[in-house]
Amino acid sequence: MTLDVKRIRRDFPILSRTVHGRPLVYLDNAATSQKPRQVIDALTRYYTQFNANIHRGIHTLAEEATAAYEAVRERTAQFIHAPSARAIVFTRNATEAINLFANAWGRKHLRSGDQILLSEMEHHSNLVPWQLLARATGASLAFLKISDDGRLRLEELDDLLTPRTKLVAITHMSNVLGTINPIERIVERAHARGALVVVDAAQSAPHLPLDVQRLGADALAFSSHKMLGPTGVGVLYAREELLETMDPFLGGGEMISDVQLTSSTWNDIPWKFEAGTPNIADVIAFGEALAYLERIGLTDIRAHERDLTAYAMKRLGEIEDLALYGPPNGAADRGGVVSFNLAGLHPHDVGTVLDAEGVAIRAGHHCAKPLMRRLGVVATARASFYLYNTKEEVDGLVEAVRAAQAFFGKPARVTSR
Amino acid sequence: MIEQLDELYREVILDHFKNPSHSGDLPGAHIKAEGTNPLCGDEVTFYLTIDDGRVAQARFQGKGCVISQAASSMFAGQLEGKTLNDATRLIDAMKGLMQGRDPDPSVDLGDLEALAGVRKFPVRVKCAALSWNVVEQGLQDYRAGHRS
Structure with a gap:
Protein backbone atom coordinates (compact mmCIF):
# COMPACT_ATOMS: atom_id res chain seq x y z
CA MET A 1 0.00 0.00 0.00
CA THR A 2 1.37 3.38 -0.88
CA LEU A 3 0.78 6.28 1.47
CA ASP A 4 -1.75 8.96 0.66
CA VAL A 5 0.85 11.62 1.25
CA LYS A 6 -1.32 14.47 0.04
CA ARG A 7 -3.87 13.62 2.68
CA ILE A 8 -1.25 13.08 5.37
CA ARG A 9 0.27 16.49 4.66
CA ARG A 10 -3.05 18.16 5.36
CA ASP A 11 -2.78 16.92 8.95
CA PHE A 12 0.46 18.88 9.50
CA PRO A 13 -0.32 22.61 9.71
CA ILE A 14 3.34 23.65 9.63
CA LEU A 15 3.90 22.09 6.22
CA SER A 16 1.86 24.84 4.57
CA ARG A 17 4.11 27.65 5.77
CA THR A 18 6.74 29.36 3.70
CA VAL A 19 10.39 30.07 4.51
CA HIS A 20 12.01 33.10 2.87
CA GLY A 21 9.06 33.22 0.49
CA ARG A 22 9.45 29.58 -0.59
CA PRO A 23 7.31 26.62 0.42
CA LEU A 24 8.94 24.85 3.36
CA VAL A 25 10.72 21.62 2.42
CA TYR A 26 11.29 19.99 5.80
CA LEU A 27 14.05 17.38 5.62
CA ASP A 28 15.37 17.49 9.18
CA ASN A 29 13.24 14.70 10.56
CA ALA A 30 16.11 12.86 12.21
CA ALA A 31 16.47 15.92 14.46
CA THR A 32 12.77 16.22 15.18
CA SER A 33 9.56 15.49 13.31
CA GLN A 34 6.65 17.84 12.69
CA LYS A 35 3.39 17.31 14.57
CA PRO A 36 -0.04 16.49 13.18
CA ARG A 37 -3.14 18.43 14.18
CA GLN A 38 -4.30 15.41 16.22
CA VAL A 39 -1.30 15.71 18.56
CA ILE A 40 -1.57 19.48 18.86
CA ASP A 41 -5.28 19.19 19.61
CA ALA A 42 -4.63 16.58 22.31
CA LEU A 43 -2.50 19.09 24.21
CA THR A 44 -5.26 21.69 24.08
CA ARG A 45 -7.88 19.12 25.06
CA TYR A 46 -5.90 18.07 28.11
CA TYR A 47 -5.33 21.62 29.32
CA THR A 48 -8.89 22.77 28.63
CA GLN A 49 -10.74 19.69 29.91
CA PHE A 50 -8.92 17.53 32.43
CA ASN A 51 -5.68 19.13 33.57
CA ARG A 295 -3.26 4.07 11.70
CA ILE A 296 -0.92 4.81 8.77
CA GLY A 297 1.16 1.69 9.51
CA LEU A 298 4.90 1.48 10.12
CA THR A 299 5.38 -1.05 7.32
CA ASP A 300 3.97 1.39 4.78
CA ILE A 301 5.88 4.31 6.29
CA ARG A 302 9.11 2.34 5.96
CA ALA A 303 8.30 1.45 2.33
CA HIS A 304 7.56 5.10 1.52
CA GLU A 305 10.83 6.23 3.08
CA ARG A 306 12.78 3.53 1.23
CA ASP A 307 11.41 4.89 -2.06
CA LEU A 308 12.26 8.46 -1.14
CA THR A 309 15.74 7.53 0.08
CA ALA A 310 16.52 5.54 -3.05
CA TYR A 311 15.31 8.42 -5.21
CA ALA A 312 17.28 11.00 -3.20
CA MET A 313 20.48 8.94 -3.29
CA LYS A 314 20.14 8.43 -7.02
CA ARG A 315 19.55 12.12 -7.72
CA LEU A 316 22.21 13.36 -5.29
CA GLY A 317 24.61 10.72 -6.63
CA GLU A 318 24.34 12.34 -10.06
CA ILE A 319 25.78 15.60 -8.73
CA GLU A 320 29.46 16.09 -9.35
CA ASP A 321 31.78 16.56 -6.38
CA LEU A 322 29.17 15.22 -3.98
CA ALA A 323 30.09 12.48 -1.51
CA LEU A 324 27.42 10.26 0.06
CA TYR A 325 27.98 8.38 3.32
CA GLY A 326 26.59 5.11 4.62
CA PRO A 327 25.41 1.87 3.03
CA PRO A 328 24.86 1.86 -0.74
CA ASN A 329 21.61 2.88 -2.35
CA GLY A 330 18.86 0.29 -2.24
CA ALA A 331 20.41 -1.78 0.56
CA ALA A 332 17.85 -3.32 2.90
CA ASP A 333 19.74 -1.93 5.89
CA ARG A 334 19.48 1.68 4.72
CA GLY A 335 17.11 3.99 6.58
CA GLY A 336 15.81 7.36 5.50
CA VAL A 337 18.83 9.41 6.49
CA VAL A 338 21.19 10.70 3.79
CA SER A 339 24.43 12.42 4.77
CA PHE A 340 26.50 14.14 2.12
CA ASN A 341 29.26 16.66 1.52
CA LEU A 342 30.15 18.91 -1.39
CA ALA A 343 33.83 19.09 -2.26
CA GLY A 344 35.48 22.22 -0.85
CA LEU A 345 32.37 23.42 0.98
CA HIS A 346 31.52 23.30 4.66
CA PRO A 347 28.02 21.88 5.28
CA HIS A 348 27.05 25.07 7.13
CA ASP A 349 27.51 27.11 3.97
CA VAL A 350 25.51 24.52 2.06
CA GLY A 351 22.82 24.63 4.76
CA THR A 352 22.59 28.43 4.60
CA VAL A 353 22.00 28.40 0.83
CA LEU A 354 19.47 25.55 1.18
CA ASP A 355 17.64 27.51 3.84
CA ALA A 356 17.44 30.47 1.49
CA GLU A 357 15.66 28.10 -0.90
CA GLY A 358 13.26 27.00 1.83
CA VAL A 359 14.93 23.60 2.30
CA ALA A 360 15.56 22.66 5.94
CA ILE A 361 18.37 20.15 6.45
CA ARG A 362 20.84 19.58 9.27
CA ALA A 363 24.48 20.57 8.92
CA GLY A 364 27.04 19.71 11.56
CA HIS A 365 28.45 16.76 13.44
CA HIS A 366 25.01 15.41 14.43
CA CYS A 367 26.16 14.73 17.99
CA ALA A 368 28.43 12.00 16.66
CA LYS A 369 31.92 13.48 16.80
CA PRO A 370 33.80 10.16 16.99
CA LEU A 371 31.94 9.05 13.86
CA MET A 372 32.89 12.30 12.08
CA ARG A 373 36.53 11.58 12.90
CA ARG A 374 36.14 8.03 11.60
CA LEU A 375 34.69 9.41 8.35
CA GLY A 376 37.50 11.95 8.18
CA VAL A 377 35.19 14.97 8.04
CA VAL A 378 34.38 17.80 10.45
CA ALA A 379 30.71 17.71 9.60
CA THR A 380 28.18 16.57 7.04
CA ALA A 381 24.99 17.90 5.53
CA ARG A 382 22.08 15.57 6.24
CA ALA A 383 18.63 15.18 4.73
CA SER A 384 16.23 12.89 6.57
CA PHE A 385 12.76 11.85 5.49
CA TYR A 386 9.42 11.04 7.01
CA LEU A 387 5.95 9.95 6.00
CA TYR A 388 4.90 13.41 4.77
CA ASN A 389 7.86 13.99 2.42
CA THR A 390 7.51 13.74 -1.35
CA LYS A 391 9.68 13.16 -4.41
CA GLU A 392 8.98 16.76 -5.41
CA GLU A 393 10.64 17.80 -2.16
CA VAL A 394 13.64 15.63 -3.01
CA ASP A 395 13.77 17.45 -6.34
CA GLY A 396 13.71 20.72 -4.38
CA LEU A 397 16.65 19.48 -2.31
CA VAL A 398 18.63 18.52 -5.40
CA GLU A 399 17.96 21.87 -7.08
CA ALA A 400 18.99 23.71 -3.93
CA VAL A 401 22.22 21.70 -3.69
CA ARG A 402 23.00 22.61 -7.29
CA ALA A 403 22.18 26.23 -6.48
CA ALA A 404 24.67 26.09 -3.60
CA GLN A 405 27.37 24.74 -5.89
CA ALA A 406 26.63 27.45 -8.44
CA PHE A 407 26.62 30.14 -5.76
CA PHE A 408 30.04 29.24 -4.38
CA GLY A 409 31.51 28.04 -7.63
CA LYS A 410 31.12 31.17 -9.78
CA PRO A 411 34.40 31.23 -11.69
CA ALA A 412 34.58 35.04 -11.47
CA ARG A 413 34.97 34.67 -7.73
CA VAL A 414 38.25 32.82 -7.99
CA THR A 415 40.46 35.85 -8.29
CA SER A 416 44.07 36.31 -7.42
CA ARG A 417 44.98 38.38 -4.47
CA MET B 1 16.63 35.69 -0.53
CA ILE B 2 19.53 35.11 -2.88
CA GLU B 3 20.22 38.88 -2.60
CA GLN B 4 20.51 38.46 1.15
CA LEU B 5 22.94 35.63 0.55
CA ASP B 6 25.07 38.00 -1.46
CA GLU B 7 25.11 40.23 1.58
CA LEU B 8 26.38 37.36 3.74
CA TYR B 9 28.83 36.00 1.20
CA ARG B 10 30.27 39.26 -0.12
CA GLU B 11 32.73 39.01 -2.98
CA VAL B 12 35.63 39.91 -0.71
CA ILE B 13 34.62 37.19 1.76
CA LEU B 14 34.55 34.52 -0.92
CA ASP B 15 37.92 35.78 -2.17
CA HIS B 16 39.47 35.45 1.26
CA PHE B 17 38.01 31.95 1.60
CA LYS B 18 39.34 30.77 -1.74
CA ASN B 19 42.68 32.54 -1.50
CA PRO B 20 43.31 33.23 2.16
CA SER B 21 45.99 35.71 3.02
CA HIS B 22 48.05 35.16 6.16
CA SER B 23 47.48 31.43 6.25
CA GLY B 24 50.11 29.13 7.70
CA ASP B 25 51.93 28.77 10.98
CA LEU B 26 54.57 30.98 12.49
CA PRO B 27 57.52 29.24 14.14
CA GLY B 28 58.55 31.17 17.21
CA ALA B 29 55.17 32.84 17.62
CA HIS B 30 54.75 34.58 20.96
CA ILE B 31 51.05 33.93 20.95
CA LYS B 32 49.45 30.72 19.79
CA ALA B 33 45.73 30.50 20.38
CA GLU B 34 43.25 27.98 19.09
CA GLY B 35 39.55 27.51 19.25
CA THR B 36 36.68 25.57 17.77
CA ASN B 37 32.99 26.00 17.26
CA PRO B 38 31.96 22.66 18.72
CA LEU B 39 28.58 22.77 17.02
CA CYS B 40 29.85 23.24 13.49
CA GLY B 41 33.35 21.87 13.67
CA ASP B 42 35.00 25.14 12.63
CA GLU B 43 38.62 25.14 13.82
CA VAL B 44 41.14 27.94 13.83
CA THR B 45 44.60 28.50 15.30
CA PHE B 46 46.22 31.94 15.35
CA TYR B 47 49.95 32.60 15.57
CA LEU B 48 51.18 36.09 16.45
CA THR B 49 54.66 37.44 16.90
CA ILE B 50 54.93 40.47 19.15
CA ASP B 51 57.62 43.07 18.69
CA ASP B 52 57.85 46.20 20.81
CA GLY B 53 54.22 45.98 21.91
CA ARG B 54 52.93 45.49 18.38
CA VAL B 55 51.67 42.53 16.41
CA ALA B 56 54.53 42.05 13.99
CA GLN B 57 53.13 39.08 12.11
CA ALA B 58 49.82 37.23 12.22
CA ARG B 59 49.05 33.87 10.62
CA PHE B 60 46.22 31.41 10.98
CA GLN B 61 45.47 27.80 10.18
CA GLY B 62 42.04 26.28 10.18
CA LYS B 63 39.24 24.48 8.51
CA GLY B 64 35.58 25.20 8.44
CA CYS B 65 32.95 27.24 6.70
CA VAL B 66 33.44 30.20 4.38
CA ILE B 67 32.59 32.71 7.10
CA SER B 68 34.93 31.35 9.77
CA GLN B 69 37.89 30.98 7.44
CA ALA B 70 37.42 34.24 5.53
CA ALA B 71 36.97 36.13 8.81
CA SER B 72 40.23 34.64 10.09
CA SER B 73 42.07 35.64 6.93
CA MET B 74 40.77 39.23 7.05
CA PHE B 75 41.27 39.51 10.78
CA ALA B 76 44.88 38.31 10.63
CA GLY B 77 45.60 40.93 7.97
CA GLN B 78 44.04 43.66 10.03
CA LEU B 79 45.95 42.70 13.19
CA GLU B 80 49.41 43.11 11.73
CA GLY B 81 51.11 46.31 12.79
CA LYS B 82 48.62 47.06 15.54
CA THR B 83 49.62 47.71 19.13
CA LEU B 84 48.14 45.22 21.56
CA ASN B 85 45.74 47.88 22.79
CA ASP B 86 44.61 48.66 19.25
CA ALA B 87 44.17 44.95 18.65
CA THR B 88 41.81 44.86 21.61
CA ARG B 89 39.94 47.88 20.25
CA LEU B 90 39.60 46.08 16.91
CA ILE B 91 38.18 43.04 18.72
CA ASP B 92 35.67 45.24 20.55
CA ALA B 93 34.71 46.92 17.28
CA MET B 94 34.06 43.54 15.64
CA LYS B 95 31.96 42.39 18.57
CA GLY B 96 29.96 45.62 18.31
CA LEU B 97 29.51 45.15 14.57
CA MET B 98 28.04 41.69 15.18
CA GLN B 99 25.63 43.16 17.72
CA GLY B 100 24.48 45.76 15.21
CA ARG B 101 26.30 48.74 16.73
CA ASP B 102 28.01 51.28 14.54
CA PRO B 103 31.73 50.68 14.87
CA ASP B 104 34.02 53.25 16.43
CA PRO B 105 34.99 55.39 13.38
CA SER B 106 38.57 55.65 14.62
CA VAL B 107 39.02 51.89 14.21
CA ASP B 108 39.92 50.89 10.66
CA LEU B 109 38.13 47.64 9.91
CA GLY B 110 39.49 47.24 6.40
CA ASP B 111 38.07 44.17 4.64
CA LEU B 112 36.46 43.10 7.91
CA GLU B 113 33.69 45.57 7.22
CA ALA B 114 32.37 43.04 4.71
CA LEU B 115 31.28 40.92 7.68
CA ALA B 116 28.55 43.42 8.59
CA GLY B 117 26.04 41.29 6.65
CA VAL B 118 26.63 38.30 8.93
CA ARG B 119 24.51 39.80 11.70
CA LYS B 120 21.41 39.24 9.59
CA PHE B 121 22.16 35.52 9.90
CA PRO B 122 22.25 35.06 13.68
CA VAL B 123 23.25 31.40 13.52
CA ARG B 124 26.37 32.35 11.56
CA VAL B 125 27.65 35.08 13.90
CA LYS B 126 29.61 32.56 15.94
CA CYS B 127 31.40 31.45 12.74
CA ALA B 128 32.75 34.97 12.19
CA ALA B 129 33.39 35.61 15.87
CA LEU B 130 35.60 32.53 16.27
CA SER B 131 38.67 34.38 14.96
CA TRP B 132 38.54 37.36 17.32
CA ASN B 133 37.40 35.27 20.27
CA VAL B 134 40.47 33.07 19.81
CA VAL B 135 42.81 36.04 19.52
CA GLU B 136 41.18 37.79 22.48
CA GLN B 137 41.94 34.75 24.63
CA GLY B 138 45.49 34.62 23.26
CA LEU B 139 46.08 38.29 24.09
CA GLN B 140 44.69 37.83 27.59
CA ASP B 141 47.00 34.88 28.25
CA TYR B 142 49.94 36.79 26.81
CA ARG B 143 49.28 39.83 28.98
CA ALA B 144 48.83 37.67 32.06
CA GLY B 145 52.13 35.94 31.32
CA HIS B 146 53.92 39.28 31.00
CA ARG B 147 52.53 40.76 34.16
CA SER B 148 53.77 37.97 36.37
Missing part, protein backbone atom coordinates in the same frame (compact mmCIF):
# COMPACT_ATOMS: atom_id res chain seq x y z
CA ALA A 52 -4.84 17.64 36.97
CA ASN A 53 -1.97 15.96 38.73
CA ILE A 54 -2.03 12.19 38.38
CA HIS A 55 -1.94 9.20 40.73
CA ARG A 56 -2.85 11.22 43.82
CA GLY A 57 -6.09 13.13 43.39
CA ILE A 58 -9.43 11.71 44.33
CA HIS A 59 -11.40 14.08 42.16
CA THR A 60 -12.75 13.45 38.68
CA LEU A 61 -10.13 15.47 36.81
CA ALA A 62 -7.29 13.60 38.49
CA GLU A 63 -8.92 10.27 37.68
CA GLU A 64 -9.36 11.23 34.03
CA ALA A 65 -5.81 12.51 33.71
CA THR A 66 -4.39 9.39 35.40
CA ALA A 67 -6.40 7.10 33.15
CA ALA A 68 -5.28 8.98 30.02
CA TYR A 69 -1.63 8.95 31.11
CA GLU A 70 -1.61 5.25 31.98
CA ALA A 71 -3.46 4.40 28.77
CA VAL A 72 -0.50 5.81 26.84
CA ARG A 73 1.80 3.50 28.78
CA GLU A 74 -0.33 0.58 27.55
CA ARG A 75 -0.32 1.93 24.01
CA THR A 76 3.44 2.40 24.08
CA ALA A 77 3.92 -1.19 25.24
CA GLN A 78 1.75 -2.42 22.37
CA PHE A 79 3.55 -0.16 19.89
CA ILE A 80 6.91 -1.84 20.58
CA HIS A 81 5.38 -5.24 21.42
CA ALA A 82 6.56 -5.16 25.02
CA PRO A 83 5.05 -7.97 27.12
CA SER A 84 3.63 -5.54 29.67
CA ALA A 85 3.13 -1.85 30.35
CA ARG A 86 5.09 -2.41 33.58
CA ALA A 87 8.20 -2.46 31.38
CA ILE A 88 7.59 1.10 30.12
CA VAL A 89 9.12 4.06 31.97
CA PHE A 90 8.46 7.61 30.79
CA THR A 91 11.43 9.99 30.81
CA ARG A 92 12.22 13.38 29.27
CA ASN A 93 13.81 11.97 26.12
CA ALA A 94 15.83 9.03 24.83
CA THR A 95 18.98 10.52 26.35
CA GLU A 96 17.45 10.50 29.81
CA ALA A 97 16.18 6.96 29.26
CA ILE A 98 19.72 5.76 28.52
CA ASN A 99 21.10 7.71 31.48
CA LEU A 100 18.44 6.18 33.71
CA PHE A 101 19.42 2.66 32.73
CA ALA A 102 23.15 3.39 32.87
CA ASN A 103 22.83 4.77 36.40
CA ALA A 104 20.14 2.60 37.91
CA TRP A 105 21.35 -0.68 36.43
CA GLY A 106 25.01 0.08 35.84
CA ARG A 107 26.02 1.44 39.21
CA LYS A 108 24.46 -1.55 40.90
CA HIS A 109 25.75 -4.31 38.66
CA LEU A 110 29.03 -3.16 37.13
CA ARG A 111 32.40 -3.61 38.82
CA SER A 112 35.91 -2.46 38.12
CA GLY A 113 37.30 -4.57 35.29
CA ASP A 114 33.94 -5.13 33.63
CA GLN A 115 33.53 -3.99 30.08
CA ILE A 116 30.86 -2.14 28.11
CA LEU A 117 30.83 -2.67 24.35
CA LEU A 118 29.69 0.25 22.16
CA SER A 119 30.18 1.11 18.50
CA GLU A 120 31.92 3.84 16.53
CA MET A 121 28.63 5.08 15.13
CA GLU A 122 26.93 6.00 18.41
CA HIS A 123 25.21 9.32 19.02
CA HIS A 124 26.69 11.14 22.01
CA SER A 125 23.56 10.13 23.96
CA ASN A 126 24.57 6.48 23.72
CA LEU A 127 28.23 7.17 24.41
CA VAL A 128 28.65 9.81 27.10
CA PRO A 129 26.36 8.10 29.70
CA TRP A 130 28.53 4.98 29.40
CA GLN A 131 31.70 7.06 29.73
CA LEU A 132 30.30 8.47 32.97
CA LEU A 133 29.33 5.01 34.17
CA ALA A 134 32.77 3.63 33.32
CA ARG A 135 34.39 6.45 35.27
CA ALA A 136 32.13 5.82 38.27
CA THR A 137 32.56 2.04 38.37
CA GLY A 138 36.03 1.45 36.97
CA ALA A 139 34.57 -0.46 34.04
CA SER A 140 36.15 0.02 30.63
CA LEU A 141 34.72 0.74 27.18
CA ALA A 142 35.34 -1.23 24.00
CA PHE A 143 34.19 -0.34 20.50
CA LEU A 144 32.86 -2.22 17.52
CA LYS A 145 34.39 -0.53 14.47
CA ILE A 146 32.62 0.33 11.25
CA SER A 147 33.56 -0.43 7.66
CA ASP A 148 33.95 2.19 4.95
CA ASP A 149 30.38 1.66 3.80
CA GLY A 150 29.12 2.63 7.25
CA ARG A 151 28.26 -0.81 8.62
CA LEU A 152 29.31 -2.47 11.84
CA ARG A 153 32.20 -4.90 11.44
CA LEU A 154 30.27 -7.78 12.89
CA GLU A 155 33.06 -10.21 12.05
CA GLU A 156 34.93 -8.65 14.98
CA LEU A 157 32.02 -8.97 17.41
CA ASP A 158 32.93 -12.36 18.84
CA ASP A 159 36.47 -11.25 19.64
CA LEU A 160 35.19 -8.13 21.36
CA LEU A 161 32.70 -10.05 23.48
CA THR A 162 34.82 -11.32 26.35
CA PRO A 163 33.84 -12.81 29.70
CA ARG A 164 34.29 -9.26 31.07
CA THR A 165 31.68 -7.81 28.71
CA LYS A 166 28.61 -7.18 30.82
CA LEU A 167 26.71 -4.89 28.52
CA VAL A 168 26.44 -3.98 24.84
CA ALA A 169 24.86 -0.62 23.98
CA ILE A 170 24.21 -0.08 20.31
CA THR A 171 22.11 2.09 18.05
CA HIS A 172 19.36 0.46 16.02
CA MET A 173 19.72 3.04 13.27
CA SER A 174 22.52 5.56 12.78
CA ASN A 175 21.41 9.19 12.78
CA VAL A 176 24.26 10.02 10.38
CA LEU A 177 24.73 7.02 8.11
CA GLY A 178 21.18 5.73 8.04
CA THR A 179 22.55 2.23 8.71
CA ILE A 180 20.02 -0.14 10.29
CA ASN A 181 21.98 -2.50 12.50
CA PRO A 182 21.19 -6.22 12.82
CA ILE A 183 20.20 -6.06 16.48
CA GLU A 184 18.84 -9.63 16.60
CA ARG A 185 22.22 -11.09 15.58
CA ILE A 186 24.08 -8.87 18.04
CA VAL A 187 21.70 -9.83 20.85
CA GLU A 188 22.05 -13.52 20.10
CA ARG A 189 25.82 -13.40 20.36
CA ALA A 190 25.88 -11.03 23.33
CA HIS A 191 23.43 -13.19 25.26
CA ALA A 192 25.48 -16.28 24.49
CA ARG A 193 28.33 -14.55 26.33
CA GLY A 194 26.09 -13.42 29.16
CA ALA A 195 26.01 -9.72 28.26
CA LEU A 196 22.90 -7.55 28.24
CA VAL A 197 21.99 -5.43 25.21
CA VAL A 198 20.67 -1.86 25.38
CA VAL A 199 19.30 -0.49 22.11
CA ASP A 200 19.17 3.20 21.17
CA ALA A 201 16.01 3.23 19.06
CA ALA A 202 15.66 7.02 18.78
CA GLN A 203 16.00 6.83 14.98
CA SER A 204 14.29 3.49 14.39
CA ALA A 205 11.14 3.66 16.53
CA PRO A 206 9.65 6.46 14.38
CA HIS A 207 10.37 4.72 11.08
CA LEU A 208 10.26 0.90 11.37
CA PRO A 209 7.98 -1.69 12.90
CA LEU A 210 9.59 -2.38 16.26
CA ASP A 211 9.25 -5.58 18.28
CA VAL A 212 11.40 -5.58 21.40
CA GLN A 213 10.74 -9.25 22.04
CA ARG A 214 11.79 -10.31 18.56
CA LEU A 215 14.88 -8.08 18.78
CA GLY A 216 15.63 -9.63 22.16
CA ALA A 217 16.66 -6.25 23.58
CA ASP A 218 17.07 -6.11 27.34
CA ALA A 219 16.44 -2.38 27.30
CA LEU A 220 15.55 0.11 24.58
CA ALA A 221 15.17 3.88 24.46
CA PHE A 222 13.42 6.35 22.16
CA SER A 223 11.91 9.85 22.04
CA SER A 224 8.40 11.08 21.35
CA HIS A 225 9.43 14.21 19.46
CA LYS A 226 11.05 12.31 16.60
CA MET A 227 7.84 10.34 16.02
CA LEU A 228 5.16 13.04 15.64
CA GLY A 229 4.78 13.55 19.40
CA PRO A 230 5.68 16.53 21.58
CA THR A 231 9.13 17.27 22.95
CA GLY A 232 9.78 16.36 26.57
CA VAL A 233 8.78 12.69 26.50
CA GLY A 234 11.13 9.75 26.22
CA VAL A 235 10.59 6.06 26.75
CA LEU A 236 12.71 3.48 28.46
CA TYR A 237 11.68 -0.09 27.88
CA ALA A 238 13.48 -2.62 30.06
CA ARG A 239 12.68 -6.21 30.91
CA GLU A 240 10.67 -6.31 34.11
CA GLU A 241 13.18 -8.55 35.90
CA LEU A 242 15.86 -5.93 35.28
CA LEU A 243 13.68 -3.04 36.41
CA GLU A 244 12.91 -4.98 39.59
CA THR A 245 16.59 -5.31 40.49
CA MET A 246 17.45 -1.69 39.72
CA ASP A 247 17.66 1.06 42.31
CA PRO A 248 15.75 4.28 41.67
CA PHE A 249 17.33 6.89 39.41
CA LEU A 250 15.79 10.01 40.98
CA GLY A 251 14.17 10.31 44.37
CA GLY A 252 11.04 12.25 45.24
CA GLY A 253 7.30 12.02 45.18
CA GLU A 254 5.47 9.28 43.29
CA MET A 255 8.43 6.87 43.27
CA ILE A 256 8.02 5.81 46.91
CA SER A 257 5.92 3.31 48.76
CA ASP A 258 6.66 4.54 52.28
CA VAL A 259 8.90 7.31 53.55
CA GLN A 260 10.45 7.59 57.01
CA LEU A 261 12.70 10.45 58.01
CA THR A 262 15.87 8.53 57.27
CA SER A 263 14.78 5.86 54.80
CA SER A 264 12.13 4.94 52.27
CA THR A 265 10.81 1.99 50.36
CA TRP A 266 10.14 2.12 46.68
CA ASN A 267 7.00 2.13 44.65
CA ASP A 268 6.40 -0.73 42.18
CA ILE A 269 7.85 -0.63 38.71
CA PRO A 270 7.56 1.34 36.52
CA TRP A 271 6.54 4.18 38.88
CA LYS A 272 9.67 3.61 40.96
CA PHE A 273 11.50 5.37 38.12
CA GLU A 274 9.13 8.30 37.63
CA ALA A 275 9.91 10.67 40.50
CA GLY A 276 7.92 13.88 40.70
CA THR A 277 5.08 15.11 38.52
CA PRO A 278 5.71 13.70 35.06
CA ASN A 279 5.12 15.43 31.73
CA ILE A 280 1.44 14.52 31.79
CA ALA A 281 0.21 16.67 28.89
CA ASP A 282 2.94 15.64 26.48
CA VAL A 283 2.68 11.95 27.37
CA ILE A 284 -1.05 12.09 26.64
CA ALA A 285 -0.41 13.84 23.30
CA PHE A 286 2.32 11.29 22.55
CA GLY A 287 -0.44 8.69 22.71
CA GLU A 288 -2.12 10.46 19.78
CA ALA A 289 1.16 10.35 17.85
CA LEU A 290 1.36 6.57 18.37
CA ALA A 291 -2.25 6.21 17.29
CA TYR A 292 -1.51 8.24 14.17
CA LEU A 293 1.53 6.12 13.26
CA GLU A 294 -0.40 2.90 13.86
